[in-house]
Amino acid sequence: MVMPDFMNSGIYAWVILPLLIFAARIFDVSLDTLRILFINRNLRYWAAVCGFFGVLIWLLVIRQIFQQINNPLCFIAYPAGFAAGNIVGSLIENRLSLGKVILRIITHLEAEELVSTLRSYGYGLTVLDASGATGPVKVIFTVMERNDIPRIVETIKKYNPHTFYSVEDVRFVSEAVTPHRLPGVSRWKRPFTSRHSH
Numbered sequence: 001m002v003m004p005d006f007m008n009s010g011i012y013a014w015v016i017l018p019l020l021i022f023a024a025r026i027f028d029v030s031l032d033t034l035r036i037l038f039i040n041r042n043l044r045y046w047a048a049v050c051g052f053f054g055v056l057i058w059l060l061v062i063r064q065i066f067q068q069i070n071n072p073l074c075f076i077a078y079p080a081g082f083a084a085g086n087i088v089g090s091l092i093e094n095r096l097s098l099g100k101v102i103l104r105i106i107t108h109l110e111a112e113e114l115v116s117t118l119r120s121y122g123y124g125l126t127v128l129d130a131s132g133a134t135g136p137v138k139v140i141f142t143v144m145e146r147n148d149i150p151r152i153v154e155t156i157k158k159y160n161p162h163t164f165y166s167v168e169d170v171r172f173v174s175e176a177v178t179p180h181r182l183p184g185v186s187r188w189k190r191p192f193t194s195r196h197s198h
Contacts, residue, residue, distance in 0.1 A: 013068060018077040021061050025081025026088055028057040033089025034096075040169065041099045097147035100170045105140040105156060106132065107163040114159040115140065118152070143170065 031054035038047035061078065068074045107114070111127070118125055118140075126141040144152060149167060156163055 013071055014073055017064060017068060017071070018073040021064060021074055022077040022081040022084070024057050024061045025078060026085040028054050028061065029082055029085025030089040030092055031057070033086070033093060037093050037096070037098065043098075097145070097149075099146050100143055101146050101149065102168045102170055103140075103142050103144055103149075103152060103165060104168070105138075105160075105163055105165045106130075107138050107140075107160045108132070108135065109160050109163070111138040111140060111160065114156065114163075117155060117159065118142065121155075 031050045035047045035050035035054060038044070038050060065074050065078060105111075105114075115125055115127055123142045123144060128139040128141075130137050130139045146169075153165070156165055
């Protein structure tokens with residue numbers, strides 16, 4: 001069967017094309033998720049590349065749908081791909097873990113050991129005495145790389161298991177003390193030297 005005949009066949013119209021639309025929508029929406037992520041991280045050129053290819057794929061998909069206007073599977077594949085693309089895009093975003101975040105810790109317990117441990121990792125901390133709903137608390141702020149969150153949360157739970165903490169994305173940081181990455185050395189096996197990042 002030659003290619004033009006295959007593209008006019010029932011298998012292509014009712015099986016292959018809906019699957020292609022579904023896959024293309026996943027890729028298109030994932031690119032759009034990355035575009036927003038890059039914009040939030042001020043990576044405008046990567047955002048432009050994602051935007052270009054995302055719109056290009058979307059135009060190709062819409063063209064195919066209008067050519068198969070009587071094919072209900074194509075209309076089902078389109079929103080299904082959009083839904084799956086949101087899931088895939090969020091997984092990619094979590095995997096990339098780009099940018100810096102603010103970690104805020106609020107604890108009723110003595111926090112000296114937790115503070116000294118985080119500082120030994122090379123983080124710059126701001127520690128405040130405050131008053132919470134049930135009494136005095138310690139409030140600890142620090143700026144860190146997004147991909148450091150799991151390890152730091154693990155450290156928090158080790159020293160203060162019931163501590164409240166929150167994490168917020170940061171678009172711009174004028175100056176922060178963060179661990180110095182040593183080539184070939186696991187950053188969680190030894191203390192770090194501090195560096196200023198602009």
